Amino acid sequence: MSRVFCAMIVVLLVASCGGGGSTPPRNLDNACSIVSQRPEYLKAFRATERKWGVPVHVQMATIHQESKFRSDARTPHKYLLGVIPNGRQSSAFGYSQALDGTWDDYKRATGRNFARRDRIKDATDFMGWYMSQSKERNGISLYDARNQYLAYHEGHSGYARGSYRSKSWLLRVAGQVESRSQRYQTQLTTCRRFR
Numbered sequence: 001m002s003r004v005f006c007a008m009i010v011v012l013l014v015a016s017c018g019g020g021g022s023t024p025p026r027n028l029d030n031a032c033s034i035v036s037q038r039p040e041y042l043k044a045f046r047a048t049e050r051k052w053g054v055p056v057h058v059q060m061a062t063i064h065q066e067s068k069f070r071s072d073a074r075t076p077h078k079y080l081l082g083v084i085p086n087g088r089q090s091s092a093f094g095y096s097q098a099l100d101g102t103w104d105d106y107k108r109a110t111g112r113n114f115a116r117r118d119r120i121k122d123a124t125d126f127m128g129w130y131m132s133q134s135k136e137r138n139g140i141s142l143y144d145a146r147n148q149y150l151a152y153h154e155g156h157s158g159y160a161r162g163s164y165r166s167k168s169w170l171l172r173v174a175g176q177v178e179s180r181s182q183r184y185q186t187q188l189t190t191c192r193r194f195r
Contacts, residue, residue: 024069031060031184032191034069041069044121052128057188058145059124061181062152065173066097071118095123098130106130127152134159145181146174 025041027033035042045056063069071094092099094117098106106126107113115122134140134151138159142148151159153170164170 028064028068029183031057031187034060035188035191038069038120041120044124047121048124048128051125052132052142054128054131054142054148055185057181057185058131058143058148059127060184061145061177062127062149063095063123064180065149065177066092067095069095071095071120094118095120096127098123098126102130146178149174149177 025034025037035045042056045059048054048059049056096117098117103115103117103126106129107115110125110129112122112125115125117123117126130152131140131142131148134148134156135142137156138147138151140147140151140159147159150164150170153174154163158164164174
């Protein structure tokens with residue numbers, strides 16, 4: 001084979017093994033940095049805000065908590081006797097960490113049969129759909145990152161029952177989501193790309 005042909009094959013193999021799709025952006029504490037590195041994220045966030053009314057900063061804070069912006073995020077494995085892998089803790093997957101059953105409900109309700117949890121535009125649309133359901137069912141403002149997160153984590157019925165009240169760790173996490181949402185909102189007002 002010619003050297004040029006061999007070099008092209010090597011380049012193609014290396015490029016196909018890159019796997020950069022699941023690599024999160026750098027500096028996840030800075031909303032401007034995230035949308036600057038991943039303009040497709042901002043496009044997805046804005047589309048969801050227009051369609052469902054969920055503000056960009058609430059979406060971003062929730063995705064940060066759920067997956068740290070990793071498209072292929074999964075829950076940890078469970079182990080028998082501490083060493084034998086025994087499946088995952090749940091079926092949560094992707095940016096939004098949607099469970100299999102909830103994702104299926106979303107696809108049925110919206111007709112988006114080819115939506116994928118590891119695609120940002122589908123994950124944000126799911127989040128918008130779910131949070132708008134939380135507003136309808138439980139009266140939670142779409143701007144209320146804390147309570148939207150509690151309903152997102154506990155489910156609509158669990159939130160209505162107040163199941164989160166006995167989970168101090170979850171209340172702490174929901175507070176962190178709220179703080180991050182406020183920080184992202186402030187940062188986004190200064191982003192040239194966001195204006």
